[in-house]
Amino acid sequence: MTLEVLAALLKWLLYGGALASAGAVFARMALGVQAGEAGTAMCRIITAGAGLATAAAVGTTLVLLTRLGGIFESGALAAVWLGPAGLAAGLQLGGGLAMLLSSIFNGRFGWSLAGAVAMLASFGISGHAASLNVPSGLIVVFHAAAAAWWLGALFILRRACIALSNVELLCLVRRFSRLAEGIIGAMVAAGVLLILALVKLPLELTPYLVALSAKIALAGAVLALAVYNRLSLTPKLASSGHAAARRALGLTIGIEIAVIAAVLAATAILTSLTSPHQ
Amino acid sequence: MFNSFAIAVALAVAIAFANPTFAHSTIKSTVPASGSVLPSSPTRVEITFNEPARLTRAVVVGADKVERRLEISPSGSATTFFLEQPALKRGRNEIRWKALSRDGHPIDGSIVLVIKADAIPSAALEQDRGH
Numbered sequence: 001m002t003l004e005v006l007a008a009l010l011k012w013l014l015y016g017g018a019l020a021s022a023g024a025v026f027a028r029m030a031l032g033v034q035a036g037e038a039g040t041a042m043c044r045i046i047t048a049g050a051g052l053a054t055a056a057a058v059g060t061t062l063v064l065l066t067r068l069g070g071i072f073e074s075g076a077l078a079a080v081w082l083g084p085a086g087l088a089a090g091l092q093l094g095g096g097l098a099m100l101l102s103s104i105f106n107g108r109f110g111w112s113l114a115g116a117v118a119m120l121a122s123f124g125i126s127g128h129a130a131s132l133n134v135p136s137g138l139i140v141v142f143h144a145a146a147a148a149w150w151l152g153a154l155f156i157l158r159r160a161c162i163a164l165s166n167v168e169l170l171c172l173v174r175r176f177s178r179l180a181e182g183i184i185g186a187m188v189a190a191g192v193l194l195i196l197a198l199v200k201l202p203l204e205l206t207p208y209l210v211a212l213s214a215k216i217a218l219a220g221a222v223l224a225l226a227v228y229n230r231l232s233l234t235p236k237l238a239s240s241g242h243a244a245a246r247r248a249l250g251l252t253i254g255i256e257i258a259v260i261a262a263v264l265a266a267t268a269i270l271t272s273l274t275s276p277h278q
Numbered sequence: 279m280f281n282s283f284a285i286a287v288a289l290a291v292a293i294a295f296a297n298p299t300f301a302h303s304t305i306k307s308t309v310p311a312s313g314s315v316l317p318s319s320p321t322r323v324e325i326t327f328n329e330p331a332r333l334t335r336a337v338v339v340g341a342d343k344v345e346r347r348l349e350i351s352p353s354g355s356a357t358t359f360f361l362e363q364p365a366l367k368r369g370r371n372e373i374r375w376k377a378l379s380r381d382g383h384p385i386d387g388s389i390v391l392v393i394k395a396d397a398i399p400s401a402a403l404e405q406d407r408g409h
Contacts (some may be wrong), residue, residue: 064384067384068376068377068384070335075332075333076378078353078354085382126381126382127382275381277304
């Protein structure tokens with residue numbers, strides 16, 4: 001495996017862990033899931049996600065140093081730790097550790113939230129869009145935060161399809177739908193703004209454009225599933241056929257989570273193996 | 279709703295026009311240019327990027343295949359870097375460099391300089407372009 005491919009793989013794990021842990025923090029706050037079995041399940045997701053993100057951040061930094069000349073190469077160390085890449089890595093490590101320790105030791109919610117914010121802020125400091133200008137970096141953070149909330153909410157909903165009563169599930173789904181329309185809509189808008197900033201006309205069939213097209217297609221598939229859940233399955237939860245609808249909802253949410261993982265893989269390829277400037 | 283739309287438009291304009299230059303650093307030129315045939319070792323080699331970057335490592339590999347580190351100045355982020363007193367030996371010398379682009383991409387490349395005692399100094403047919 002080349003170092004480039006390893007860097008992309010580690011980036012994928014970093015994105016997955018960051019969005020899962022930060023998303024669980026945001027979503028449980030927004031959907032009011034703090035106590036009980038669901039709260040415990042969210043704690044486990046935060047712990048696993050934060051642990052994965054922290055480990056991947058360490059691995060990503062080590063691979064970057066190796067590609068720049070060596071882990072102990074003074075020039076490489078200075079370039080990474082005295083620049084945006086080092087600041088991003090620091091936020092990922094600090095944010096991941098804050099969420100991890102808070103979750104393991106049943107700490108204060110503030111630590112989890114601060115860790116989640118730090119983790120997501122790191123994506124607006126180093127990278128294609130972040131290096132353009134400050135507004136682009138902020139939009140990346142917002143885009144990632146909205147995606148994280150969506151993923152975290154899906155974890156909660158999937159759990160709820162198994163654990164909650166039908167009335168409680170319906171109430172939770174409606175609460176999610178009210179928030180999702182605005183948050184996911186804003187996430188899509190942020191994605192469009194980033195594409196406008198990074199992709200220049202005339203369009204050329206570059207590896208970046210191919211990977212971006214794959215990401216857009218996968219994201220479109222998740223959105224289509226979400227719309228299907230909203231328009232077809234959710235109304236059936238209140239009907240006499242709610243048991244079947246409940247099972248179907250659990251299944252489609254599981255598929256949504258899997259496709260989001262594929263979206264993150266496409267994003268890792270975009271940010272690691274391609275460039276909008278080639 | 280109009281306020282949200284106005285903010286989105288303002289953001290789009292800010293993004294589009296705030297920084298029209300790309301952030302991915304590539305080699306703009308080297309002095310001497312890659313491929314040059316020289317009668318003796320230059321006193322320094324100059325590497326210029328199109329955007330600020332951080333040059334992290336430079337080594338020269340001569341005809342004897344032995345790798346030797348070169349001192350880089352300045353340290354930190356810059357557009358132009360100097361490799362002072364490279365002391366290139368007779369024959370083919372390949373200077374391999376690594377750098378961190380402004381957008382966080384690691385980049386690398388090489389500069390080939392041939393030292394030939396009876397050579398008439400010539401410019402390279404093409405400049406080194408690195409990655």
